[in-house]
Amino acid sequence: MIKAQGTILLATLLVAGSFxxxxxxxxxxxxxxxxxxxxxxxxxxxxxxVAWQPNAGKQCWALFPKAALxxxxxxxxxxxxxxxxxxxxxxxTASIYTLIPLLTACLCFVFYRQKMLLQDFVLYLFGxxxxxxxxxxxxxxxxxxxxxxxxxxLFFVGCLSMGAYAASLxxxxxxxxxxxxxxxIILMAVVWLSLALWAMSVPLALNQITSTAVWHLIYLVVGTxxxxxxxxxxxxxxxxxKRVVAYVYLNPILVAVLDYLFNQQAINIAVLPAVLGGxxxxxxxxxxxxx
Numbered sequence: 001m002i003k004a005q006g007t008i009l010l011a012t013l014l015v016a017g018s019f020x021x022x023x024x025x026x027x028x029x030x031x032x033x034x035x036x037x038x039x040x041x042x043x044x045x046x047x048x049x050v051a052w053q054p055n056a057g058k059q060c061w062a063l064f065p066k067a068a069l070x071x072x073x074x075x076x077x078x079x080x081x082x083x084x085x086x087x088x089x090x091x092x093t094a095s096i097y098t099l100i101p102l103l104t105a106c107l108c109f110v111f112y113r114q115k116m117l118l119q120d121f122v123l124y125l126f127g128x129x130x131x132x133x134x135x136x137x138x139x140x141x142x143x144x145x146x147x148x149x150x151x152x153x154l155f156f157v158g159c160l161s162m163g164a165y166a167a168s169l170x171x172x173x174x175x176x177x178x179x180x181x182x183x184x185i186i187l188m189a190v191v192w193l194s195l196a197l198w199a200m201s202v203p204l205a206l207n208q209i210t211s212t213a214v215w216h217l218i219y220l221v222v223g224t225x226x227x228x229x230x231x232x233x234x235x236x237x238x239x240x241x242k243r244v245v246a247y248v249y250l251n252p253i254l255v256a257v258l259d260y261l262f263n264q265q266a267i268n269i270a271v272l273p274a275v276l277g278g279x280x281x282x283x284x285x286x287x288x289x290x291x
Contacts, residue, residue, distance in 0.1 A: 004238035005286065011231035012247040016254035018224035020262060021216040028209045030202050031082045035075075036193040037206075037217070039186050042225040046183045059180050060187075066171055067184035073165035074185070075192040080158025083200075087151025094135045095146060096155050097248070098128040101285075103163035104245045111167060114242070120288070127249040127281035130274040134252035138270025166245045169236040182229045239286075246285035249278040 025034055050056050081093060102124040108114040136142040172181055197204070209217075235244050253275050259265040 004235050007231050008235040008239065008244050008247050009250075011228045011235065012250055013254055014223045014228050014231075016251055017258055018220055019255050020258060021219050021224075024216050025209075025213055025220070028207050028213055030205075031085070032079065032193065032196055032200060032202050033204065034220075035078050035082075036190065036197055038220050038225045039189045039193060041217075041221045043183065043186045043190055045221065045226065046179075046186065049179060050183045053177065053180060056180065059177065060184050063176065063181055063184040064188065067181060068188045068191075070165060070168045070171070071185045071188040072192055073161045073168055075189050075196070076161035077158045077165065079193075079196045080154055080161060084151040084155035084158065088149050088155065091135065091142075092146065092149070092152050093155050094252070095132055096152060096159055097251075098131040098135075099156075100159050100162050100166070100248050101127065101242070101245045103160055104166045105242050107160075107163050107167045108170075108242055112170070120285070123281050123284060127246070127278060127285075130277035130281065131249050131252050133274035134256060134271045134278065138268045138274070163245070166232075166236070166241040169233055169244075170241055172233050172237065174237060178230055178233050181233060182226065185229060186225070240288070243286055243288055246282050249282050253278055 022031075022034065029037065050060070053059070084093060102121070105114075105116050105120065105124065109116055132143065136146075172178075196202075232244065256265075256267050256271070256275075260267050
């Protein structure tokens with residue numbers, strides 16, 4: 001249990017770091033192209049390891065239908081996010097993102113008949129409020145000025161897709177190779193994102209970038225594509241999707257800490273109570289039984 005908690009905490013920390021790297025790389029690549037590039041490079045890196053697996057081709061072929069569904073939900077989130085950002089702000093998307101634990105719990109109830117107690121529902125809402133307070137930097141006026149627009153509705157659909165992704169990881173069984181499943185998911189993600197690039201008419205313009213940008217790209221490929229996909233599979237098998245996505249409430253906190261460490265961006269003391277609240281909610285939700 002402790003090992004599984006450490007696994008998902010590491011994955012959450014890696015994801016938090018991706019916000020900083022993605023923000024830096026956005027000046028070089030279209031966001032959809034950047035995501036496509038991440039998955040293409042990740043697939044290429046995995047090829048030598050997959051080739052050493054016995055009957056790799058046969059096993060991967062058997063995993064592709066399941067991987068296609070999981071990766072469709074995963075890519076659906078990113079595609080919806082990038083399309084939504086043409087009509088809304090990053091602050092709005094970050095705010096709606098805090099609903100993913102609640103949406104995942106609702107999807108688990110619909111598809112797996114997992115009960116959700118009233119106290120859990122209240123905790124999900126409280127966790128979202130704490131995360132929002134961090135996102136809005138403890139500024140009540142910013143929070144009051146928040147309003148929904150068509151882009152927000154589109155991103156809400158994307159968050160539903162991310163909740164479905166978290167819930168669908170439960171379909172991965174202990175008997176299946178996590179390495180091969182990770183490879184199959186990444187390969188199918190390349191297919192979905194290629195279709196998105198074509199549908200959105202995004203040119204494959206791979207600009208010359210700096211050495212710093214290369215390191216950021218390596219981090220996204222290895223840290224937040226290969227490792228996180230593997231770690232989320234492993235943690236979901238041990239903890240269940242609802243406990244895994246509860247760590248979403250730590251994302252704003254970890255992003256703020258990393259931003260302070262690497263960019264010297266000061267942390268507003270007004271958000272500290274919300275930081276403690278987010279940690280408390282995440283810890284409390286770990287008391288749920290494995291789903």
